[in-house]
Amino acid sequence: MLKLLVLILVILLYAIGRERGIVTFVSLCFNIAALSASIIMMSWGWDPVAVTIMSCFVICYVTLFYQNGKNSKTFSSFFSVAAVLLILFAISCFIGYRSHSGGINEIMQLEDEITRYAPDINIDMSKIAVSMILTGLIGAAMDASIAVASAVYEVYKNNRNLSIMELYQSGISIGGDILGTTMNTLYFACLGESLSLFILLKNYQYSVLDMINSKAFFQEFTDVTISCIGCILVIPLTAISIAYVIKNLSQFERFLPDEELLLELDEQIEKEENK
Amino acid sequence: MEPMKRAANIIFSILLKLEKRNLILNLLVLAVLVSGVTIVFNNYHWYDKTIVNIEKAENTLTDRSKASGKGEKYFSQAITGTIMNGDYQGEKAYLSNRFSSSNLLDDQYNPGDEVFAKINANENGRLEGYVTGLKRDKYTAILASLLIWLLIVLIRKKGLFFIISLVINIASLGYALHLNHNGLNILTLSNCLVLIFTFISLLFICGINRKAMAATLSTLITLVFTMVLFQITLANTDGIDYTYMEYIAGQNNLSQLFLSQILIGSLGAIMDVAVTEASALNELILKNPEISAKELIQSGREVGYDIMGTMINIMLFAYLCGAFPLIILKLKNNIGLNTIILSQLPMELYRFLIGSIGILLAIPITVFISILTMKKGKGSAC
Numbered sequence: 001m002l003k004l005l006v007l008i009l010v011i012l013l014y015a016i017g018r019e020r021g022i023v024t025f026v027s028l029c030f031n032i033a034a035l036s037a038s039i040i041m042m043s044w045g046w047d048p049v050a051v052t053i054m055s056c057f058v059i060c061y062v063t064l065f066y067q068n069g070k071n072s073k074t075f076s077s078f079f080s081v082a083a084v085l086l087i088l089f090a091i092s093c094f095i096g097y098r099s100h101s102g103g104i105n106e107i108m109q110l111e112d113e114i115t116r117y118a119p120d121i122n123i124d125m126s127k128i129a130v131s132m133i134l135t136g137l138i139g140a141a142m143d144a145s146i147a148v149a150s151a152v153y154e155v156y157k158n159n160r161n162l163s164i165m166e167l168y169q170s171g172i173s174i175g176g177d178i179l180g181t182t183m184n185t186l187y188f189a190c191l192g193e194s195l196s197l198f199i200l201l202k203n204y205q206y207s208v209l210d211m212i213n214s215k216a217f218f219q220e221f222t223d224v225t226i227s228c229i230g231c232i233l234v235i236p237l238t239a240i241s242i243a244y245v246i247k248n249l250s251q252f253e254r255f256l257p258d259e260e261l262l263l264e265l266d267e268q269i270e271k272e273e274n275k
Numbered sequence: 276m277e278p279m280k281r282a283a284n285i286i287f288s289i290l291l292k293l294e295k296r297n298l299i300l301n302l303l304v305l306a307v308l309v310s311g312v313t314i315v316f317n318n319y320h321w322y323d324k325t326i327v328n329i330e331k332a333e334n335t336l337t338d339r340s341k342a343s344g345k346g347e348k349y350f351s352q353a354i355t356g357t358i359m360n361g362d363y364q365g366e367k368a369y370l371s372n373r374f375s376s377s378n379l380l381d382d383q384y385n386p387g388d389e390v391f392a393k394i395n396a397n398e399n400g401r402l403e404g405y406v407t408g409l410k411r412d413k414y415t416a417i418l419a420s421l422l423i424w425l426l427i428v429l430i431r432k433k434g435l436f437f438i439i440s441l442v443i444n445i446a447s448l449g450y451a452l453h454l455n456h457n458g459l460n461i462l463t464l465s466n467c468l469v470l471i472f473t474f475i476s477l478l479f480i481c482g483i484n485r486k487a488m489a490a491t492l493s494t495l496i497t498l499v500f501t502m503v504l505f506q507i508t509l510a511n512t513d514g515i516d517y518t519y520m521e522y523i524a525g526q527n528n529l530s531q532l533f534l535s536q537i538l539i540g541s542l543g544a545i546m547d548v549a550v551t552e553a554s555a556l557n558e559l560i561l562k563n564p565e566i567s568a569k570e571l572i573q574s575g576r577e578v579g580y581d582i583m584g585t586m587i588n589i590m591l592f593a594y595l596c597g598a599f600p601l602i603i604l605k606l607k608n609n610i611g612l613n614t615i616i617l618s619q620l621p622m623e624l625y626r627f628l629i630g631s632i633g634i635l636l637a638i639p640i641t642v643f644i645s646i647l648t649m650k651k652g653k654g655s656a657c
Binding site for chain 2: 002005006009021023035040042043098101103106108112117120128132136137140147165177180186187191198220221222228229236240
């Protein structure tokens with residue numbers, strides 16, 4: 001069953017995406033490998049939060065620069081996703097520690113499966129909760145960031161006279177368009193996943209207040225809400241950073257080997273010299 | 276230092292402009308949200324259960340795990356706190372609690388936490404009891420208001436629309452759950468829910484125009500195709516083992532429940548792809564009404580290449596991050612990662628794979644439907 005579904009996915013990827021589909025598949029495999037590696041490192045007793053932040057940076061680096069090349073768009077996306085990760089790291093640390101949202105929640109504890117395992121694992125579950133939140137966030141943050149960056153880039157390509165402020169404004173307005181659907185993706189995925197939890201809570205006669213205070217609901221809620229907050233925060237950050245980078249390309253020359261605009265600049269200079 | 280200074284200047288000027296234009300609106304929203312959070316912080320009388328504000332917590336080591344040599348420590352806590360509601364309001368309470376150093380199944384409470392407790396007066400009049408859970412509603416309120424504030428400040432009208440559609444969607448889900456509790460079939464309900472979710476979300480994202488129509492139609496058709504594909508694979512293999520599905524205690528009809536889960540879970544991603552494709556093609560047709568179907572297919576393909584990688588990544592991280600604690604618990608119990616992924620994690624993987632298949636199918640289907648609906652009515656722009 002699993003193999004057949006993977007096969008269908010690969011065939012579809014190739015049929016619809018051709019070479020880009022294969023690139024997507026390779027980076028998907030890499031992401032799964034990176035996640036597994038970070039989970040194994042956590043189980044060795046390494047600090048979960050440090051491991052997660054490291055693996056998030058590696059995943060961002062590979063996804064952005066391998067899938068899309070090193071140019072001003074990916075450079076500013078990487079910068080803003082990294083900034084959002086650090087901001088939300090602070091928020092999720094505060095929420096994770098203060099609200100004790102780590103560990104196996106009270107509803108899950110009633111399942112047969114949990115009773116089969118020894119709970120002596122000596123890994124701080126609050127830290128695992130923080131790393132869960134951060135991992136859930138980067139996919140959506142990268143998506144929103146890349147979309148805003150390439151849109152602002154296109155706007156600039158078609159009209160070179162725009163100021164940083166105008167580029168920022170267009171970035172924000174494009175960001176608003178994509179944000180709604182990205183957040184829909186996140187919260188429907190979460191609703192689908194926790195549908196059985198809601199049914200179970202209803203069966204256990206939880207009232208709305210009981211539900212809000214339960215760990216099971218709170219875990220799902222923090223995951224999806226902090227992901228959404230990350231998506232929102234990444235939009236102005238990307239808009240401002242891409243606007244700044246493409247307005248001051250010469251300062252970032254050594255970071256951007258694949259930048260088309262730089263090549264154009266070089267050509268212009270050559271032309272002027274030839275004249 | 277020069278570029279840093281300039282960057283700071285630009286950021287400052289943006290902040291200044293934003294502040295001037297919307298200062299009053301922002302302050303108003305902020306005031307409403309802050310007062311909401313303050314109410315939630317002091318809502319002790321909403322609860323029948325006793326709430327204790329912890330002032331002092333003393334931990335004593337009671338046991339060390341010897342068997343596995345992993346060094347897990349067990350503690351018991353003596354907690355002193357003030358009762359915040361009910362008959363004993365304002366009096367001191369003495370609670371007990373146990374926790375282990377990993378906090379896997381239990382929690383360590385600290386001074387400043389507010390907890391629910393069961394309390395009895397013993398013969399000396401001392402109020403003793405035990406902790407039943409933490410009061411988490413204030414953190415829910417903080418996160419929700421932060422989200423709403425950011426949406427309204429940064430995205431304005433569209434952010435407000437998103438909040439409205441979210442509220443309607445959640446209300447309809449709540450009603451559906453109520454109906455399910457009264458005995459209606461979950462799969463039938465999910466089918467209705469999917470229709471409602473699609474119409475409401477797309478109405479608030481696109482408004483009423485041919486773009487929204489194309490997106491709605493292609494979302495629903497893609498969903499049907501994905502489900503048919505899933506049923507075909509299900510029929511041709513040995514099916515799904517539901518043993519490792521989470522939250523199944525006492526639930527019957529697991530296959531229908533799982534089907535409803537993947538229906539709702541894939542819906543968001545498919546809708547995302549459909550809207551992106553439909554608006555891109557709509558732009559093209561508006562700019563150049565004479566554009567040929569072949570060119571449209573080509574551009575639709577290009578847009579599809581750009582979005583599919585990141586969309587599949589969203590699904591991957593959103594689904595797999597939820598499984599972290601269980602995977603670590605199993606790894607620590609000497610179950611290999613291979614076994615976990617191949618035979619104990621498949622529910623997350625199935626959801627992820629089916630969601631991704633839905634995303635991929637949505638690309639050609641939306642291009643096709645958009646061309647059909649938009650080329651025909653090209654005289655009437657939205």
